[in-house]
Amino acid sequence: MEELSPWISAELGQWDSFLEGQVPRMLKKNTVLFQQADPSCFVYVVKSGRIRITSFEGDGNEKQLFIAEKGAMFGESSCLMGLPRPAAAVAIVDSQVYAAPYERLEEAMRRDFELCRRVMQMISRKNMVLLHQVMELSLADAFQRIAQVLVNLSRQYGAPEREGIRINIRFTHQDVANLIHASRVTVSNVFQVLMGEGILKKCEGRFWVVRPERLQELAEGWSIGTSSPAKK
Numbered sequence: 001m002e003e004l005s006p007w008i009s010a011e012l013g014q015w016d017s018f019l020e021g022q023v024p025r026m027l028k029k030n031t032v033l034f035q036q037a038d039p040s041c042f043v044y045v046v047k048s049g050r051i052r053i054t055s056f057e058g059d060g061n062e063k064q065l066f067i068a069e070k071g072a073m074f075g076e077s078s079c080l081m082g083l084p085r086p087a088a089a090v091a092i093v094d095s096q097v098y099a100a101p102y103e104r105l106e107e108a109m110r111r112d113f114e115l116c117r118r119v120m121q122m123i124s125r126k127n128m129v130l131l132h133q134v135m136e137l138s139l140a141d142a143f144q145r146i147a148q149v150l151v152n153l154s155r156q157y158g159a160p161e162r163e164g165i166r167i168n169i170r171f172t173h174q175d176v177a178n179l180i181h182a183s184r185v186t187v188s189n190v191f192q193v194l195m196g197e198g199i200l201k202k203c204e205g206r207f208w209v210v211r212p213e214r215l216q217e218l219a220e221g222w223s224i225g226t227s228s229p230a231k232k
Contacts, residue, residue, distance in 0.1 A: 004132040005152040006064070006179060007050075008125060010071035014118050015045050015098075018108040024096040027051075033089040033097065040078035040085055042099045046070055049095025054178065055087040064178045066129050067092070069156075073122045076105065137181060140221070145180040146190045147218035150200070154209045164201075164210040171207075197224060 024047045027033065033044065036056055044051075051068040065087055068074045078085050079102035091097075109116040136145050150167075158165040173187040180187075194200040199211045199218075209215055218224070 004129055005156065006066040006129050006133070007069055007152060007156045008066050008072045008122075008129065009069035010073070010118075010122065012045070012047065012071040014071070015073065015115075017112050017115050018105055019045060019098050019100065022098050022100055024098045027091040027095045027097055029091055029093050031091045031095075033091065033099075034075070034085050036085055036088045038085045040075065040081075040083060041102060043073065043076045043079055043102050043105045044068075044089070045073050045098040047096040047098060049097075050092040051095060051097065052090045052092050053087050054090065061181075062178045063181050064175075065133075066126060073119065074126075076102070076119060077123055077126075079105075142180065142182045142186050143190050143193075143224075144219060144221055145182070146176060146187060147194075147215055149176050149179055150194075150207075150209060150215055151212075151219045153207075154212060154215075158209065161208075164208045165212055167207045167209065170205060193224060 027049070033051065034042075046068050048070055051072075051074065052064055053066050053068060053074055054062055054064045056062055068089075074089065075085070105119070109119060136148070140148075153167050153169070153171070154165045157168045159168055173191065174184045176182075177184045177187045191200065194215075195202070197211075197214075199209070199214050201208045201210055
């Protein structure tokens, strides 16, 4: 499940041959780096912070595709295909991001096979995340998808403590809803059930996973109140 998490990070040093001499841009929280349908000219790498890659439908509904963390590259696929941006990029927190013309990456890839392989791995990783999301929307109910988001968050940002795993970033029900393409009300209802079952709690603005093993079972398709996977 870790490899399918929408929070994508990588070793920043693996891009040294491409980013040498580049100066990162400083982005304040909620800064839009590019809009959906913008021309594709630059490739980006996150030095610090988090960038949300998100797609908007004609009715304004939002679907978050993935979160680019430290070391993650994004924007390269649309450049490679010569197509407009299929999604927007927005800073979730204050961030530093490298931006370089795609031609620079292409030239570096011609010289450096290892760099070329890393770019292909990054594209493949994101493709796996998107494929997993398609399968989730097709086969998993909202309860299971929300449990999977919480498992990923606890692995990425969790701090084990005596009372459970504290998730060290703030997020809202709407943030989760945007990730799984559900309504905020649905997410709120599931969170209430999880808290009522003693699986999740909220304290001082942070969520805690009190029963991580049970949350993992729910993420794998088990149902509340059962000791076996739910039938699909």
